[in-house]
Amino acid sequence: MINVKNLKKSFEKNRVLKGVSISVDEGKVLSIIGSSGTGKSTFIKCIIGLLKPDSGEIIVDDKDITQISDDYELMELRKNFGYLFQEGALFDSMSVGENVAFGLKYLTKVPKSEYKKIVAEKLALVGLVGIENMRPSELSGGMKKRVSLARVLAPSPKYILYDEPTSGLDPIRADSIGYLILDLKKKLNVTSIVITHDMSLAYKVSDKIAMLCGGNLVLHGTPKEFKTTKNAMVRQFVDGKREGPIKLVPTGIKTEGDDNI
Amino acid sequence: MFAYIGRNVEFALEQAGRVSEMIRSAFFWLIKSKLESQQTFLQGVRIGVASLGVTVLTSLFTGMVLALQSGTTAQSLFNEPVYVGVIVGFSLVRELGPVLTAFVVTGRAGAAITAEIGTMKVTEQVDALYTLGTDPIKYLVIPRYIACMVMLPLLTVFANFFGIFGGYLVSVKGLGVSSYTYISDVRTFLNVEDFMHGFLKSFLFAFVIATVCCYNGLHTKGGAEGVGKATTASVVTSMILILVVDYFASSILVSLGI
Numbered sequence: 001m002i003n004v005k006n007l008k009k010s011f012e013k014n015r016v017l018k019g020v021s022i023s024v025d026e027g028k029v030l031s032i033i034g035s036s037g038t039g040k041s042t043f044i045k046c047i048i049g050l051l052k053p054d055s056g057e058i059i060v061d062d063k064d065i066t067q068i069s070d071d072y073e074l075m076e077l078r079k080n081f082g083y084l085f086q087e088g089a090l091f092d093s094m095s096v097g098e099n100v101a102f103g104l105k106y107l108t109k110v111p112k113s114e115y116k117k118i119v120a121e122k123l124a125l126v127g128l129v130g131i132e133n134m135r136p137s138e139l140s141g142g143m144k145k146r147v148s149l150a151r152v153l154a155p156s157p158k159y160i161l162y163d164e165p166t167s168g169l170d171p172i173r174a175d176s177i178g179y180l181i182l183d184l185k186k187k188l189n190v191t192s193i194v195i196t197h198d199m200s201l202a203y204k205v206s207d208k209i210a211m212l213c214g215g216n217l218v219l220h221g222t223p224k225e226f227k228t229t230k231n232a233m234v235r236q237f238v239d240g241k242r243e244g245p246i247k248l249v250p251t252g253i254k255t256e257g258d259d260n261i
Numbered sequence: 262m263f264a265y266i267g268r269n270v271e272f273a274l275e276q277a278g279r280v281s282e283m284i285r286s287a288f289f290w291l292i293k294s295k296l297e298s299q300q301t302f303l304q305g306v307r308i309g310v311a312s313l314g315v316t317v318l319t320s321l322f323t324g325m326v327l328a329l330q331s332g333t334t335a336q337s338l339f340n341e342p343v344y345v346g347v348i349v350g351f352s353l354v355r356e357l358g359p360v361l362t363a364f365v366v367t368g369r370a371g372a373a374i375t376a377e378i379g380t381m382k383v384t385e386q387v388d389a390l391y392t393l394g395t396d397p398i399k400y401l402v403i404p405r406y407i408a409c410m411v412m413l414p415l416l417t418v419f420a421n422f423f424g425i426f427g428g429y430l431v432s433v434k435g436l437g438v439s440s441y442t443y444i445s446d447v448r449t450f451l452n453v454e455d456f457m458h459g460f461l462k463s464f465l466f467a468f469v470i471a472t473v474c475c476y477n478g479l480h481t482k483g484g485a486e487g488v489g490k491a492t493t494a495s496v497v498t499s500m501i502l503i504l505v506v507d508y509f510a511s512s513i514l515v516s517l518g519i
């Protein structure tokens with residue numbers, strides 16, 4: 001399980017996360033929603049160790065990973081995680097096949113002779129066939145995203161952090177990605193955190209949903225609670241209304257009573 | 262005014278701290294894990310091949326112009342172009358060979374190192390390396406260090422050879438020095454220490470180039486514009502540092518009798 005307590009993170013003067021506590025149980029799916037720029041990506045980057053939080057605890061399998069300073073031990077822990085980048089982050093010096101196989105070499109003990117089979121299998125999972133020899137620059141935006149997802153799935157991680165898995169995909173593909181996430185949970189007991197703006201995906205796949213706003217947690221509850229809550233901010237966001245307590249201001253996003261939610 | 266200096270000193274110290282952290286980390290992964298042999302080989306080929314042509318041309322013409330200048334000066338002083346081979350040989354092997362080759366490698370390979378790593382950084386490919394179980398220092402930086410430190414001394418050997426050859430062409434064909442005199446000048450006055458002097462310095466230069474260019478790449482910020490800035494910074498910083506290191510290394514080596 002992943003248990004994050006009172007996580008704080010600033011970029012210079014910009015206080016992005018102001019003390020967020022969220023947890024996911026083993027084999028469950030948590031979705032994180034919230035306006036653009038509230039620190040959702042920052043939050044999961046802290047979990048996987050791409051960013052160092054200023055304070056707070058991140059407990060994974062009973063270990064507080066913020067307390068580990070040995071590069072090697074951190075690397076070993078990271079091997080349990082898969083991370084889908086918002087922009088894909090495919091290696092553009094390699095072919096699609098090499099991209100998908102990359103993690104197999106470093107994260108697993110799978111023999112090299114099996115790579116080809118696994119790569120084809122994972123690409124098929126995301127609806128792609130026979131594109132192993134293409135270059136990332138030759139793919140469409142949605143295809144890149146799916147190749148990137150195949151690369152995450154290839155080493156069969158125990159935890160998967162998805163940063164907007166369905167953005168840039170058509171509704172049918174998006175739906176099938178939703179099923180894929182559920183399938184991984186059912187068959188392989190994968191624990192997932194899914195960042196998304198797609199409420200129908202969030203309702204479909206989540207055991208719990210967390211909403212962030214202005215660097216604070218607004219609500220952490222089941223999809224049912226999200227559907228029925230009277231919390232004005234959640235209602236505005238989930239129902240997609242321009243009017244409400246969350247104000248869009250030209251420079252970014254400000255919330256009334258920002259610090260005392 | 263003092264605040265300004267203070268801020269800059271602080272920034273420089275912070276920078277130095279991060280550079281030494283990168284070097285520490287490079288040693289850590291070098292000892293702790295297997296070398297990325299495929300990447301190292303690829304980088305070696307790239308750096309060596311990319312720079313070979315320019316290195317040869319640069320050193321050839323440097324040797325030629327050295328012979329021309331020293332020959333005509335000697336001619337006007339002594340009525341005879343004496344010691345052209347000695348002057349060309351000495352200046353090339355001890356100074357110009359290593360320094361000019363380092364400049365060429367900075368421009369050809371160093372800039373490419375920063376641009377490539379910098380682009381990977383701003384498109385999160387460096388972060389992706391992390392999440393896929395390898396360390397960017399181990400995967401990107403160490404191969405480039407090794408490639409630079411093997412290839413630069415090798416290229417310097419080529420530079421020395423072609424520079425002396427260029428000097429030969431001008432002396433023998435242009436100034437009328439006998440081919441025997443030129444070659445025996447080079448052979449009797451240049452000794453092993455001179456070659457060691459140049460060789461050791463080219464190792465240091467390679468270290469400087471790899472450090473500066475990898476560091477700037479890994480700390481690139483702000484899209485395409487950032488990559489451009491980082492690349493320029495790499496080339497300028499490397500060149501200045503090469504000259505500074507050259508002076509201090511030379512003075513230490515000379516005092517050791519090398």
Ligand SMILES: Nc1ncnc2c1ncn2[C@@H]1O[C@H](COP(=O)(O)OP(=O)(O)OP(=O)(O)O)[C@@H](O)[C@H]1O
Pocket residue numbers: 011014016035036037038039040041042043086
């Ligand atoms: N590396 C960084 N350096 C400085 N500021 C950053 C950095 N990464 C993120 N930020 C800032 O942190 C804030 C949150 O960014 P983040 O990417 O976490 O938002 P997000 O919730 O994922 O938004 P979106 O839904 O648009 O992806 C933004 O204001 C952004 O400017």
Ligand SMILES: [Mg+2]
Pocket residue numbers: 040041042086163
């Ligand atoms: Mg984001």
